[in-house]
Amino acid sequence: MNPFARRAALAAVTAIAAGVMLAGPAIAQQPFPSKPIQLVLPFPPGGSFDPIFRTLSEAAAKELGQPIVIMHKPGAGGVMGTATLATMNEADGYTISVMHNSVIRAPLVQKVNWDPLKDFTYLIGLAGLTTGIVVAADASWKTLPELLADAKKRPGAVSWGNVGAISINRIYGERLAKAAGTSFNMVPFKGGSEAFQAVIGRHLDVYGDPGFGSQVQGGKVRLLATFTSERLKRYNAPTVKELGYDLVIESPVGLVAPKNLDPKIASRLTAAFRKAASDPAYLNQLELFDMQPHVIGGEEYLAYAKAQFAREQKMLADIGFKPE
Template sequence: MTAVPANAADPFPVRPITLILPFPAGGVSDGQLRALAAAASKDLGQPIIIVNRPGNGGTLAPAAMARSSAPDGYTIALAVRTLLRLPHLSKVNYDPLHDFTYIIGLSGFSFGIVVRDDAPWKTLKDMLDDARARPGAIAYGATGRGSSGHVAMERLARAAGVRLNFVPYKGTAEVTNDLLGGHIGVYSDAGWGGVVESGRVRVLAIMGETRPKRWPQVPTLKELGYDIVVTSPIGLIGPRGMDPAVVARLHDALRKAMSDPAYVRAMDQNDQIPEYLGSEAYAQSAAREFAREKVLMQELGITLE
C-alpha cells in the first residue's frame, strides 16, 4: 500500500517528533527531557521520541541536525551552553546564531564540585591546598572539553593558583561512575543530586548564585571567595527556517508540559530551577550569551585547537 502524504493544510504535527539529546542515556538531562516529552506529547497528539546522540560536549548532534534535518518541526534538539561557547574555542561547522531556530528556554543546569564520601578533603579549601601541594595530581571530570564544568574548574584553578588534571566525558553518568570507581577525584558537573542522596558523595561547593534548596549547608563559590557563578541554560532548538506557526505550536505544548508533575519532580531531583524563555527571548538571550562567552574565553585564554 502506498503511503499518502499529509495534506499541507493538516495541522502540525501529523507524525512523531524526534527530540535529540546530545548526551548518553542516564544523564542529568535524560530523565528531565523524557518527562517533558511525555507531557508535551499528550498536548501535541503525537509521540516525541527521544534519541541519544552524544559527542563533542553536546554540540555534535545539534550541529548535524542543523545541516541535515528539514526545518519542519519533526526534528528538534536540546541545546546547552557549550553550543554557544565552542565556536570561540575551536573551528566548528555551525553558526549558533544563524543555523538554529530557538523554540523555548527551559532551565539551567546546577553545577557542583563533588567528591566521594571517603575523599580526604572535607572542604573546598582542603582540595585546593592539596592541589597546590601536588600540581596536576588531582583529576576532575566533566562533560566534554569546553563544557561549563570544564571552564568553571579552570577558572577556579586559575583564581586559586593551582593546576588540576581535566578528564573529559560524554555525559554525567560516565563522570559519576568514574568518580565512584576512584578513577577521578572530583566531579565538576550537573546531575549530582541523586548520588548525594545515596550518601556516597558530598558536595564541596556549588557554582550557582545561591545555595541549593535541598542542600542549604553547601556553600557557593562566591561565599568561599571566588567570584565564579556558573549558569548553563538549556532549551530546545530546531534547524533554521522553521515556520513560525510550527514553532509556536511546539513552544505552547512544551510550555504547558513544564508544569507537569513528573517533569517538576525530575527538576527538583537535580536542584534545577525553571528558567522559562519564549522563542524570541530565547534567541535574544543566545545572542547575548554568545558575545559574553567570546569575552570570557579571551580573558581565560582557553583554546581547544
C-alpha cells in the first residue's frame, strides 16, 4: 500500500472510531422509554385484575409514549409472576409487575430465595382490594350466620375457595371458621375466573376473595358479607365485623420494578401511572370490581410493606402458623 493510501485508510478508521465514541453517549442518553414496557400480571387471564390493569396500562402508555404489554405469569397464588422480578440481575424499567400482599407475606409462609422488602423497587400503590364472602345465587344460605351455623354442624364439609393457598383471604377464612367453632374445606384456585365458575356451577360452596362485584351485580352469586371496616354503599351486605367477628382485611395493590432501578426512571414510571390512575375508564373498572382507589408514592408503599410484613409476622405467630 502506498503512503497516500495508507494515510487515507488510517483517517477512515479514525473517523469510524470517533463516530462510535460519539454515538455511545447518545445511545446511553436515549430518553426513557424507547421501547415497549412489560407489565407482569401474576394471575391468569379472565380475572378482575385483567380489565383493571389493562385499562390502567392503556392510560399510562399515552403518558409514556410507548405500549405497555400485559404478560400473564400465574402461579403460587399470584406470587410467582411478581417474584420473577426479585431475581432479575438488572433493572431498566422495561419490566414491572403488580405487587400485592401475598408477595409481601410469602417468606413468612414458605421458603423463598428473595426478600420482598429489599429485592424490589416500589413504584406506586394504586388501590385496595375488597374481600367478600359469596355463594351461588340459588344456594340455601341467605346470610353469613346461616352459613356458619351449617358449617358448625358439619365441620370440614363446606368448601371455601380462595386464590392461592397462602393469601390473607385464606388465612382470614380460617380465622373466621375458628372463631365460629368450626372448619371449612379450604380449596385453592389459580384465579378468580376459575373460582367463580366453580361457585356458580355448585362445585364450590363458598368463595372468599375480591373481584365479586360484576358477579353479584349480574345475579350469579349472592354476597353474604364483606371483610371491610364499613358496609359497601353499593350492597346491603353486612360486614364480618358487625356480625361479631373482629376481622377486617386491608389489601392494597400497586406496582414494583426490580431492585436498584434508576431513580429518574422510577420517577418517570410513577408519574405516568399516577396520572393514569385518575383516568375515568380505569376508575370505572375499579368501581365495577369494588376496589377502592388509594394512590401513594413508592416510598410510602415500601413503608406500608415493611409495616404489613411485621403485622403479619405477629399475626401468624399468634395463630401458631408454621411455614411450609
